[in-house]
Amino acid sequence: MHTIALISRKGGTGKSTLAIGLACAAMQAGHKVCLLEADPLGTVSNWRRRRTVAEPTVETILDGYLLFNRVQALAQSGVTVTIIDTAGGWSDVSRAAIAAADFCLMPARPSPADIEAAAPTLAAVRENAKPFAFALNQVQARSARLNGAAGSLGERAVALKMGDVLALPAIVLRNDQQDALGVGLGVTEFAPRGKSAEEIRGLWQWVWARLNGVSQPEAEAPPRRPATARAAVPVADAPAALPAG
Numbered sequence: 001m002h003t004i005a006l007i008s009r010k011g012g013t014g015k016s017t018l019a020i021g022l023a024c025a026a027m028q029a030g031h032k033v034c035l036l037e038a039d040p041l042g043t044v045s046n047w048r049r050r051r052t053v054a055e056p057t058v059e060t061i062l063d064g065y066l067l068f069n070r071v072q073a074l075a076q077s078g079v080t081v082t083i084i085d086t087a088g089g090w091s092d093v094s095r096a097a098i099a100a101a102d103f104c105l106m107p108a109r110p111s112p113a114d115i116e117a118a119a120p121t122l123a124a125v126r127e128n129a130k131p132f133a134f135a136l137n138q139v140q141a142r143s144a145r146l147n148g149a150a151g152s153l154g155e156r157a158v159a160l161k162m163g164d165v166l167a168l169p170a171i172v173l174r175n176d177q178q179d180a181l182g183v184g185l186g187v188t189e190f191a192p193r194g195k196s197a198e199e200i201r202g203l204w205q206w207v208w209a210r211l212n213g214v215s216q217p218e219a220e221a222p223p224r225r226p227a228t229a230r231a232a233v234p235v236a237d238a239p240a241a242l243p244a245g
């Protein structure tokens with residue numbers, strides 16, 4: 001079983017939205033998924049109440065010790081992917097979520113306040129020596145060229161050897177993300193052919209590849225081109241997609 005914790009001390013970065021979106025994308029990719037809600041705010045359980053489909057299963061656990069033990073038990077129960085949605089701020093439960101996870105995904109909006117606020121979260125993840133990546137969320141559609149493995153962000157991340165710590169694609173701010181949650185669906189169920197669904201599926205594939213030890217810089221790096229030629233390369237000239245999850 002693989003366990004992914006969505007972590008950020010700052011509220012509103014998209015932990016619950018991405019936890020739900022990724023859980024549904026993983027389920028559609030054939031996994032048996034459990035969503036563990038470790039946040040008394042109840043975003044995931046409220047979403048579950050609006051949902052008519054039984055899977056993914058949702059459990060709310062607000063105690064760090066119980067959360068850690070539950071993840072160990074799920075590993076024996078046939079669940080193949082567990083996704084933990086955590087609260088903003090910092091608590092024993094967040095600590096337990098990091099300890100129980102194989103991988104920590106840290107959503108951040110592309111704003112100075114969010115990037116600065118990510119530092120203490122990163123320190124906590126590093127203290128536990130956990131593999132991690134940032135996921136840019138609520139990116140303005142205007143800067144959608146950020147969005148996509150072939151976009152400048154992907155290439156720069158690879159050039160800066162950040163390919164393993166910046167999950168791609170970035171997730172754009174769109175109504176679909178909010179509307180899906182409002183009717184108890186994942187965005188890949190709500191509008192399967194929409195751009196948000198495509199992004200979330202891409203993010204799941206990125207995380208899945210990472211969980212399976214695929215090194216992102218090698219998997220994602222486009223072929224080297226002279227600087228002048230690169231400027232003329234269309235965005236559609238994308239590197240091969242990562243393996244499906």
Ligand SMILES: Nc1ncnc2c1ncn2[C@@H]1O[C@H](COP(=O)(O)OP(=O)(O)O)[C@@H](O)[C@H]1O
Nearest residue numbers: 011012013014015016017138172173174177178
């Ligand atoms: N990509 C997105 N597009 C549109 N709205 C989003 C997106 N990501 C999050 N939101 C909205 O932003 C708010 C905060 O997101 P949420 O997932 O609850 O954050 P967190 O769990 O980190 O507090 C919610 O209203 C959610 O619907």
Ligand SMILES: [Mg+2]
Nearest residue numbers: 015016039043
């Ligand atoms: Mg939340």
